[in-house]
Amino acid sequence: MNILKIKKFILAITLLVFPTSIIAGSGHYHYDGPDISGAKVKIFGPWLAPEDESFRDVLSIFEKETGASVEYGGSDEFEQIINIDCKAGNPADIAVFPQPGLAANIAATGCLAPQGNDLKQMVLDDYAAGQSWVDLTTYADENGKDQFYGIFFRVNVKSLVWYSPDNFEDNGYEVPQTMEELISLTEKMASDGNTPWCIGLESGGATGWPATDWMEEIMLRTHPPSVYDQWVSNEMPFNDQKVIDAMNFFGTFALNDKYVAGGSKAVATTGFRDSPKGLFTSPPQCMMHRQASFIPAFFPEGVEAGVDYDFFYFPAYSSKDLGRPVLGAGTVITATNNNPATTELMKFLMHPEAHERFMGKGGFLTPHKGVDKSKYASDTFRGLHDILVGATTFRFDGSDLMPGAVGAGSFWTGMVDYTNGKSAKDVADEIQTSWDAIK
Amino acid sequence: MKIKINFSSILSQLLLLFFVILWITPTFGLFISSFRDKDQLAISGWWTSLVTTEVNEIHRTKGKKDQVEDEGFYIIKGNLFKKDEGKKVLSYGVTSKNINAYKVGEIAILKDKSEIIVFENGNYQWKSKSEFKKKKGRRIFITATSPPSFTLNNYKEVLFKEGLGQAFLNTIAVALPATLIPLIICSFFSYSLTWMNFFGRDLLLATIIASLVVPLQMSLIPILTIYNDLGALFNVEAKSFPGVWMAHTGFGLASTTFLLWNFMKSLPNEMLEAAKVDGASHYDTFVRIVIPLSIPAFASIFILQFLWVWNDLLVGLVFLDKHPSEIILTAKLKELLGSRGENWEILTTGAFISMTVPLFIFFSLQRFFIRGLVAGSVKG
Numbered sequence: 001m002n003i004l005k006i007k008k009f010i011l012a013i014t015l016l017v018f019p020t021s022i023i024a025g026s027g028h029y030h031y032d033g034p035d036i037s038g039a040k041v042k043i044f045g046p047w048l049a050p051e052d053e054s055f056r057d058v059l060s061i062f063e064k065e066t067g068a069s070v071e072y073g074g075s076d077e078f079e080q081i082i083n084i085d086c087k088a089g090n091p092a093d094i095a096v097f098p099q100p101g102l103a104a105n106i107a108a109t110g111c112l113a114p115q116g117n118d119l120k121q122m123v124l125d126d127y128a129a130g131q132s133w134v135d136l137t138t139y140a141d142e143n144g145k146d147q148f149y150g151i152f153f154r155v156n157v158k159s160l161v162w163y164s165p166d167n168f169e170d171n172g173y174e175v176p177q178t179m180e181e182l183i184s185l186t187e188k189m190a191s192d193g194n195t196p197w198c199i200g201l202e203s204g205g206a207t208g209w210p211a212t213d214w215m216e217e218i219m220l221r222t223h224p225p226s227v228y229d230q231w232v233s234n235e236m237p238f239n240d241q242k243v244i245d246a247m248n249f250f251g252t253f254a255l256n257d258k259y260v261a262g263g264s265k266a267v268a269t270t271g272f273r274d275s276p277k278g279l280f281t282s283p284p285q286c287m288m289h290r291q292a293s294f295i296p297a298f299f300p301e302g303v304e305a306g307v308d309y310d311f312f313y314f315p316a317y318s319s320k321d322l323g324r325p326v327l328g329a330g331t332v333i334t335a336t337n338n339n340p341a342t343t344e345l346m347k348f349l350m351h352p353e354a355h356e357r358f359m360g361k362g363g364f365l366t367p368h369k370g371v372d373k374s375k376y377a378s379d380t381f382r383g384l385h386d387i388l389v390g391a392t393t394f395r396f397d398g399s400d401l402m403p404g405a406v407g408a409g410s411f412w413t414g415m416v417d418y419t420n421g422k423s424a425k426d427v428a429d430e431i432q433t434s435w436d437a438i439k
Numbered sequence: 440m441k442i443k444i445n446f447s448s449i450l451s452q453l454l455l456l457f458f459v460i461l462w463i464t465p466t467f468g469l470f471i472s473s474f475r476d477k478d479q480l481a482i483s484g485w486w487t488s489l490v491t492t493e494v495n496e497i498h499r500t501k502g503k504k505d506q507v508e509d510e511g512f513y514i515i516k517g518n519l520f521k522k523d524e525g526k527k528v529l530s531y532g533v534t535s536k537n538i539n540a541y542k543v544g545e546i547a548i549l550k551d552k553s554e555i556i557v558f559e560n561g562n563y564q565w566k567s568k569s570e571f572k573k574k575k576g577r578r579i580f581i582t583a584t585s586p587p588s589f590t591l592n593n594y595k596e597v598l599f600k601e602g603l604g605q606a607f608l609n610t611i612a613v614a615l616p617a618t619l620i621p622l623i624i625c626s627f628f629s630y631s632l633t634w635m636n637f638f639g640r641d642l643l644l645a646t647i648i649a650s651l652v653v654p655l656q657m658s659l660i661p662i663l664t665i666y667n668d669l670g671a672l673f674n675v676e677a678k679s680f681p682g683v684w685m686a687h688t689g690f691g692l693a694s695t696t697f698l699l700w701n702f703m704k705s706l707p708n709e710m711l712e713a714a715k716v717d718g719a720s721h722y723d724t725f726v727r728i729v730i731p732l733s734i735p736a737f738a739s740i741f742i743l744q745f746l747w748v749w750n751d752l753l754v755g756l757v758f759l760d761k762h763p764s765e766i767i768l769t770a771k772l773k774e775l776l777g778s779r780g781e782n783w784e785i786l787t788t789g790a791f792i793s794m795t796v797p798l799f800i801f802f803s804l805q806r807f808f809i810r811g812l813v814a815g816s817v818k819g
């Protein structure tokens with residue numbers, strides 16, 4: 001075969017393969033649902049602007065393909081409203097839960113409809129670490145029987161530290177690779193006269209939650225994941241010395257006036273949305289901010305990912321053989337009734353196209369293995385995706401898994417008390433007492 | 440001439456002045472803030488809105504893409520400010536460690552021997568003998584004076600982009616019927632309770648007054664359950680505007696009836712008896728005599744009920760859906776507090792928009808309000 005022929009051959013193959021591959025590609029990625037025109041689905045969730053518009057945009061694919069109409073409404077009073085609606089017997093067809101713990105509570109009242117095995121199989125097949133996602137949406141129903149209730153849609157990675165590369169460069173700081181390096185970097189920053197951390201816990205009725213994330217990160221980095229699981233399920237009491245030590249470790253950052261912007265007194269009163277702004281002020285109020293992947297939405301207008309800010313993995317100890325633990329959270333989508341439209345919508349939300357549409361809008365991270373990574377709106381999110389799938393240990397936000405009275409109550413307020421000067425022992429005792437009270 | 444000083448009068452006047460200031464100050468602050476430029480609002484209070492303030496900002500120069508070669512030098516030129524806001528640079532710095540190392544017009548020499556100069560109007564020039572290699576520009580830290588700046592953009596954004604305009608209309612759609620329906624019902628009801636004799640009248644009145652003590656929170660879920668059953672029966676949405684009108688009517692009826700009954704009781708008996716003698720039916724008496732005489736009471740009840748419904752969050756949250764075509768103003772504001780909590784320009788503007796209607800209603804009907812409140816207090 002001479003070269004010309006080979007060239008022709010290659011050309012022929014590319015001509016053959018290219019168009020078909022495009023068709024095959026779009027065929028694979030394009031959602032193609034059954035015709036269920038006239039059906040109406042109501043969705044209720046916690047997403048407000050700007051996520052609600054992105055989600056409505058995702059739903060528009062479903063509407064177009066199936067002819068059904070879907071209405072999404074969001075509220076930050078999600079928990080109260082879903083309780084009222086369930087008690088009154090008329091919840092929205094699909095409920096998007098901000099925390100799996102809350103979904104478990106509602107499932108126990110019998111308000112949610114268990115999902116079929118085909119949806120479960122989709123999660124097992126399509127999500128990285130599928131079994132753990134299935135476990136996180138398997139709850140006891142009103143008869144105490146374990147049922148599979150829904151899917152995770154939109155996941156956050158928490159184990160991140162945000163910083164300004166320029167500020168690091170101006171001061172000659174390097175991104176730390178281990179916890180030891182992070183601690184010595186913190187000390188160095190303080191001795192240089194810079195403030196290492198911005199920490200803000202204020203979040204209205206949920207004040208204190210960012211500190212619970214700190215606790216979970218520290219627990220995962222100082223003890224094996226089994227200890228974390230025992231802590232979250234209260235097999236190990238909250239006032240165990242391990243937990244108290246973790247809280248005191250958080251205190252070495254948050255209670256040191258030189259380590260935190262505004263001093264330790266400001267920690268509880270600074271809004272969690274406002275605190276990262278300290279990275280971008282002139283002169284900078286702090287050098288680093290530990291927060292989940294959603295936080296760039298609250299950065300000042302006009303700052304650019306990769307230019308004005310970047311992130312690194314909240315590192316693990318090199319001296320402890322605990323791998324690269326990653327902490328995450330996510331929203332759970334469940335149905336309150338199983339009519340053809342809701343069942344189809346749940347399947348649609350497992351389709352790569354639904355994920356990719358949201359990915360393109362930004363602020364969306366998914367464990368779905370079948371998505372095209374290039375659809376992410378920014379390199380930041382591609383990096384986050386890699387952290388998510390590269391985790392040796394993935395654990396879900398512990399406070400979201402604890403019972404509401406603790407995980408969304410005494411744990412939050414306890415951490416506020418701790419930053420206001422209460423001892424770790426007293427705080428841990430109180431949280432354990434509140435846990436005992438609901439057993 | 441003797442000057443009489445009435446101390447108690449002066450005291451009450453001062454007290455009044457104190458309360459007026461206490462109320463006006465935050466309102467006025469809200470009003471000013473809602474018109475301020477968002478960057479200024481974020482760093483300084485409304486009382487400084489009329490003076491020029493000093494601000495510290497970070498700007499970035501252009502990158503290697505925009506360099507031009509000129510007589511052996513590579514030059515990047517531009518203006519630090521994105522739009523002309525009248526800011527004047529006082530001093531600048533090139534690292535975060537020393538943000539005002541150089542006076543405006545001074546040349547800063549960087550580590551790589553390149554030179555930067557920044558002028559008062561934000562123009563800058565960055566000159567180097569070797570080619571610029573970095574894609575992203577260099578940060579320049581400036582200290583600048585920022586003149587007062589007011590804008591209508593906040594209102595534009597809140598009303599049209601954030602959906603507060605739609606929520607405003609939704610609240611009007613809730614509040615007007617939810618005020619007028621109970622007003623109409625309670626006017627008939629109070630008349631019959633006052634001027635018609637029928638069996639069990641006093642018991643009925645006592646029941647109404649007793650029902651005032653039932654907190655509405657207790658009835659939310661039962662009512663919603665009834666709505667769901669009704670909705671399923673007639674195949675309509677359980678959460679809808681008529682539903683919320685009925686809910687507000689029910690919650691407001693007891694107090695409006697009580698207030699109006701109290702007022703109608705004070706109308707002179709002789710007048711109504713005279714009408715009766717002249718052959719007027721109850722309907723004629725009601726329409727021709729009682730309604731015209733009760734206008735001040737109607738107005739004050741209208742204000743009370745309207746303000747109550749306008750400011751209500753709970754009933755609207757429970758009995759209406761959360762999507763944009765039904766969400767009410769207070770719920771939307773609450774939502775903004777969560778999603779845009781750090782954007783003060785959004786919150787102050789939103790709050791002021793929600794205040795405008797109650798303010799308008801109160802000021803336009805306040806004459807009636809005062810008359811209505813005292814009406815019935817003195818029996819002639």
